[in-house]
Amino acid sequence: MSTPDRSKRAFERLYERASRRLLIHLVRRLHDVEVATELWAECWAAAFSGWPRCRANSPAEEEAWLFGIARRQLAAYYRTGAIRRRALERLRWEAPVLIDGDEQEQLERMAELEELRPVLAQALSTLPHKRRRAVELRIVAGLPYEHVAARLGCSEQAARASVSRGLRSLAKQIDQAQPITLTKEISDERRSRT
C-alpha cells in the first residue's frame, strides 16, 4: 500500500472536493446558516490540524474521515448548544462571516432548505413543547437567541441547548427525507453493509 499523500496540496484538493458539500450538510442539519458556517469552519480547522495523522488511503476515505469530524462536532453542538472553537483558535483562523442577507439566502438555496420545510414542519410535531417552540422561534422565525430566550423565559444558553437538542431529534427524520451523499465509493460501501 502506498503512503497516503498528506501534503498541504492534497488537503487543498480535499477542500475543493468536499467543502461545499460539507457546508450544505451542516446547513441542512442545523437549519441555521450562521451556526452551520461557524461549525463548518471549526471542522476544517480540526481537519487541517489532524491531516498529517489522517490514515485515509483514498479520496473516499478522506471524505469519510472529514465527515466523521463533522459528525463529532455536530454531536458536541447538539449536546451543549455551543460551538467549540478550539481548532480555529489554535490556528488563529476566523470563521467566515456572512456579509449580507443575499449570501445567507444563497446558502439556504444550496441546502434546499425551502424544500425541507414541509419535512421540518412534520418532524417538529414530534418534539416536546419547549424544544419545538425553541426550534420554531430560532429556525422558523429566525429570531436571535436572546429573543428566543426571552420568549421562552430562560437563559440564552438554555435556549441554545433547547434548539440544538431539538435539531438533534429532527436530524434523523430530515436525513431520511433527503440524505447527503458522499462519494459513490462510500455510498456503495454503505449500501453493501446494509
Place this chain on the structure above:
Amino acid sequence: MNDALEHDDHSVLATMREQIAATPMLPAPRRLQPRFLGTRPRVLAGASAGIAALSATLALIFAGASSPPAFAVTTNPDGTTTVTLNALSAAGALNAKLAAADVHVRVAPVVPGCNDPVQIADSDSPPATLQAEPQGGANSLQLSSTIASGSSTPDQTNVPAGQTLVLAASKSGLQVVGQINQSTAPACVGLASDQ
C-alpha cells in the same frame, strides 16, 4: 441539490480557502522504531514548553554503582532533553522529577488492565489506547524543544497548562501516546495527582 453554484461564488468558501492557503501544514508525526535497552537514545523532536525552561542538567539518579540508573532526565549540549527509564518501578520518581522541573511530560506505566482509551487533546481522532506495542519503544527518548529545518516531526513545544505529553512505559520501552487533557486521563495513568 443545486449544483449550479461554483465554489468561488460564495465568500464563505473563498475565505476558508484563503486561510488554508496562508497556513503552513505541520509535518506528520514520526513513528518510533523498536529500540533495545542500552542502545543509543532515539531522537524525538517535540517536547513541551517546559523543556525549554530547563536551564540546567537534572541530576542522574543512580540505582546502584554497577547498574544503570533507574531513571534519568538530562539536558544535552544541543538543548534537547533525554528522558530515560530503565526500571518501571521508578516511573513515579521520574514523574516527580519532571513535575518539579515544571515539564509537562509524564511517564505512564502500562500495567495489565490499563487498556483505557485516552482522547488526544484537541484531536478528533478516535481515542488511543495505552497498550504498548511489543518491542515498540526505547528505554530513552530524546525530546527536543525546537524543530530542525526540514524535520519530519511535529512541533510539540507548546504543551499548554492542563495538558500533558504522555509517554507510555512498558518492558518494551517508552512510547509516545500524545498530548492529553489531565481531566480525561484514565485513573490507571495516574496523572491527576501529580500535576
